[in-house]
Amino acid sequence: MAEVRFPEDEFDEDSLTCPVCQELYKDPKLLPCLHTFCRKCLETWAAKQSAGRKFTCPLCRSPVELPCPVWSGGVDKLYSNFYINKLLDFRRLRQSKTSRVLCEMCKSGIQAAAVCGDCSFLLCNNCVKIHGHTPALKDHVIITLYDIDNATKRSKYTRQVYCKKHSQRTTFYCEPCETLVCRDCTVDDHCRDRDGENHDPRELNKVTPKCKDCIEDLMKKTEDAVITKINQQEENLDKGLKTLDKNYAEEKKKIKQHYAKLMSTLKLEEEQMIQKLKKVKKDRKNELIHRKEEMARDLKETREGLLFCQNVLVRNSDTELLFYWQQMEKRLQELASQDTGNATFGDFKAVSFHPCSLPRIWGSLSVFPWIDVKGPTVVGLPCSVTVTADNLDPTGEDVGPQVEVISPKGKTTLIETTATSPSVTSGKGQTSRVRSFSAKWRPQESGKHSLGVCMGGLKDLGSLTVDVGSNNPVLRFGRKGSQQGQFNRPTDIAVRGDRLYVPDTFNHRVQVFDLNGKFRYSFSTITSSGSIAVQIDGTIVVRSAMEVAKFSPSGKTLQKFPLDEYCIKPYGLAVQRDGRVVVTDPDKHSIFLFEEDGTLVKQVKGQGRGEGQFKEPCFVCVDNEDNITVSDRDRDCVLVFDKNIRFKNKFGEYGNQPQNMVYPLGVSADSRGNIVLANRGGQNIKHSEKLQVFRPNGTWVSTISSDGDKLNLPHGVAVTEDGHVFVADPGDHCIRKYRYM
Incomplete structure (x- = not known):
């Protein structure tokens, strides 16, 4: 029998009451914000807000998106609350002391004396014995009334999760699939050695420490980022409220002293000034109180989320932790990223009354900002x-x-x-x-x-x-090697949708990741892979050695055409919307435009510093209108052409200022036309190894610095629609991700 220590106050009706129906929970479901409600209550609530999949939490109004519509059982797909179900089991078992609660397994009408965490049934003494002697049931976790009343240790009893396919307890966790699985699943569906699939099923107790460390770290960051800051700002707001009252009293006294010296005809003016002062106080006070209330709500939500996570960790249930850890991780990240503002009243500037001399005998009132x-x-x-x-x-x-x-x-x-x-x-x-x-x-x-x-x-x-x-990277992944997720001098990078494509130069392959850096798959390019671009239909175009190769989204070779007839040392590559391919050649001081099949359309060349001329054209990109942007690493500038390689403009020059360029390499344009540029830099150059952001017309916007985890040898860059940029760094054999907008 499992031992349990259960505080009496947790049997209180309030802890087991649904906030919506105000009755005991029935099939409690957990929302992403970590609040719990009855399944039926959520179905009714969701149906009132929307007949589809989206609604808000009844308590905190956080958005919820169901995996399928309400009428298709979407609410039922939400996670059940392990702990609430456990409390309800204990409550029913304790009720058997004072009322006749019957065995739910044998249906014999005998009074229940225990509860099973695997079957979720109340059991009589006979069924408890059967569990102990039946091979298929002997490992079930059972709690008796004696255990609840007399034990001193905290129970490991919890409702178990069973595999729907094999009807077995889930005792393994497949990290790549992020799901609990049973022993048979590790052989049938999640085999580690299955060809072409990425599985790694492991025992729960081997995965739990990693998840627990992750949640504890996020809890600490959330507490440091939100609760501490809100507490400090609450103190500032309280100080502001007190200062406001004191300031009001002092200025009112000044006003009365001033107007007492004036003739009675100024009495009306005095009252008007006081009324204005009251109005200023009211406006300011309402603003302070409103902000304090907002912070109180944020603090309450944060504490509730932290309390839920803390309780899960304290209960020390591997199954419960692994069942919820991703949901808790996501919620804690949401809480930790809250914008709590920078309000302070350390330098509070008060309202002041300014008396005036005759003939302007009234005063003036100014509110300092x-x-x-x-x-x-x-x-x-x-x-x-x-x-x-x-x-x-x-x-x-x-x-x-x-x-x-x-x-x-x-x-x-x-x-x-x-x-x-x-x-x-x-x-x-x-x-x-x-x-x-x-x-x-x-x-x-x-x-x-x-x-x-x-x-x-x-x-x-x-x-x-x-x-x-400092604008330090929000993500870094990869190191030198030949295993999946490792690189050997990645020089370029491309983004299309939710996928990141990296040509792994000397490993002769292209690796594909999601935007969080999680490996998805890879395919061989036979020879060293250099620059890369991805077409709208998902076709992957790679400059591999002295040829251009096209691959299907899954990595199957579709087409190749050679470059040695035109190029000496091809480098950068970009693809226009109609499939035409742009290639740069720094040794030939040229850029080339090819049809999809490799037919040369146009070559623009000319070594020099004149309009539209190059010295070492390097990386290239195209924007939404197929305009071509080229970085010239030797001229320390960027040149822009239309889709037919007709010169439009040039911007950038060598120097030590934030807007200057020094050996520019990777270039990428976002959907708004903004251009992100990687600068390799040089000796004694303050802005070396940095990223720069320019408007479409070449106006400098900002320089992205990195005091921690600095760029070593920034090359190819690729922007995302949510204002981030990925940078390939062959010097560190890794990929970094920064926010730039």
Whole structure:
């Protein structure tokens, strides 16, 4: 018999009550946000919101997408809550003390005395004995009333998961398939040695430590990223509320002292000023309270998610942990990535009353701005700056504020803001509400930046210190070798849909991954593979040695055509929408345009620095309009041509500034026409081994730095639709992924 220690308070009705129907759970189902509800309650809730597959959690409103529509049993596909089912089993067993609860296995009408974690049945004493003597049932986990009342250790009892195909307990976990399997499945469907398939079934206790470490690490990161920050900001908001009340009292006193000296005819003006002050306080206070409530909700959701994960880890059930670990991982990543803002009141600027001399005998009231930054404060990435202020500056002019940014090295930049709320006036041009202004800021260096508000010729009307971090890679995978997921000098890379294609140069193959770096499959190119492009229909085009080879999406050779008739040393490759192939040759100072079958359409050549001339054309890409963009590594520039290789423009030059280029290599264009460029750099060049982002017209946007896990020898680049760029680094034999937009 298994031993169990079960706190009395967890038998409380509230812990076993569905938040929707307010009754005991019936077939409890777990949502991705880790909240639990009855299956029927979820079906009703989902049907009211949508007849399809999408709805929101009844508690936290997190989006939920079912694997199939509601009417096709989509809710039933959700995971059952192991622990709630366990509590319900214990509750039914304990009820047998005071009421007649019958055995559910033999249907003999005998009172139940135990519960089976495998069968999920209440058992009488006879059925308990049968379980112990029946070979197929002897390993079932059984809990008795005696165990519940007298044991001191925490139970390992839990409802077991059985294979639907073989009706066996799932005692293995196949990591590549990310699923629990039974022993027969490891032979039939998940055999490690099955040709052409990637399986690795392992015992649960060998996989659990890895999953447990992952969840614990994510829990720590979530707590550090969200709870600690929200607690700090709550303290700042509380300080702001207290400061606001104190400021209001002090300024009210000033107003009364000033107007007490004036004639009685100014009494009305005094009251108007006080009313305005009250309105300012109300607006500011409502804003602070609203933000605090938002943080309280975020804190509650985060704590609930962490509590669920903590309870799963404490219960120490391998099956339960492996059943949920992916869902918990995803939820913790969502919580850890929450945007909690950068609000602070360390430099709070108060509301001030300004008395005026005759003949203008009334005063003026100015609200000093409150500045806030939202979004990732990372080098090269845009974030949102919000200024909350009275739209009337101390001189009486209706103007918007500017944000003065001072970098760690003392460089000053002014950012113009745009009003996001209208101006409302009442009497003598006085505003009656606080206004909001916003701007976009893209920091260009890491370290502590000072953001100050300027308005009407005055500076330092509100300030905020923001710590800008390095744009380190969000993903890195691969190392030198010949096994799957390893590389030998990968020089180029391509993205199409949710797949990443890497020509593994000296392993003579192309490896295919998903956008999270998970290996999918590979195929041979016979000779060394160089540049790569993928057509809209999935056809994979590779410049392999002195030929262009086309492969099907699965890696089957479709067509080849030679290049040695035209080229000396072919390098970069790109494919236009109609299938025409563009090839560069740095040794021949040329770019070539071929038909799909290899027929030469056009060659553009010319060694020099004139318009449309090359020295060493290297990597090449095409945009959505088939415009051709070429990096010239010796001229330190980028040249742009139309789809027929007619010159359009050139941008870039050698130098030590962030916008300058030094030995540019990989180039890629996104769907908006933005161009991402890899710079290899050189000695004594500050911006070596960096990525650069340019607008379609060649205007420099940002330089992507990396203080941690720096680029070694950046070559080919490929952008994704969600604002990330992959970089092939043959120096480190790896692939790195950065955010660039």
